[in-house]
Amino acid sequence: ANWKMIDQTKGWVKDYELRQAAKKLNKFFEWHAANTRTLVGVEEKFELMIGRAKLTGSADRLEIDSDGQVYIVDLKSGGTSGESEKSVQDNLQLAGYQLAVARDGFIDNKPGTNSGGAQLLFLGGTEKSAAARTQLAVGADQTEAQIGTLAEAMAASVFVATxxxxxxxxxxxxxxxxxxxxxxxxxxx
Structure with a gap:
């Protein structure tokens, strides 16, 4: 099928997409109403050097809990795609966000350097509610070493397939x- 031939601004495609967007928004609003943390930033950019590598990106949401710990929430419009509470503990993207907190790498917003954890928040899929997968606080030194090792491997002339x-x-x-x-x-x- 050639999707370019379908006008996505009319008819059933538009109606379907609007219904899907409304479901995702409702899931987000329900999650947000129950969330006890305070929002301190949206789409916050970070940058830090790890060895000769520059780690840059942006976090969807920066939040602070009542103890002053910073949490990063990464919004996902799809379903959980098999991401479990156990597998999210090894998620290097979330660990990178936490490293940016620990190393004061956020550019415009300085929420503090005490990371409480990071979270993937899945808004799509067939679940009735938003599905959150939380990564506990990670060690900044360990994450920095892991990212540094990966950066060196990416700079190498040979890649080992695994x-x-x-x-x-x-x-x-x-x-x-x-x-x-x-x-x-x-x-x-």
């Missing part, structure tokens, strides 16, 4: 020597 749970959605499967689609990259004629 099979993992993200292979299914990897954007470079077609050139990965461990995938059937990518074998032609290394096969000799």
């Amino acid at each position: 099979i993992n749970s993200r292979c299914r959605t990897c954007g470079v499967k077609n050139v990965c020597p461990l995938q059937s689609q990518g074998r032609s990259v290394i096969d000799e004629a």
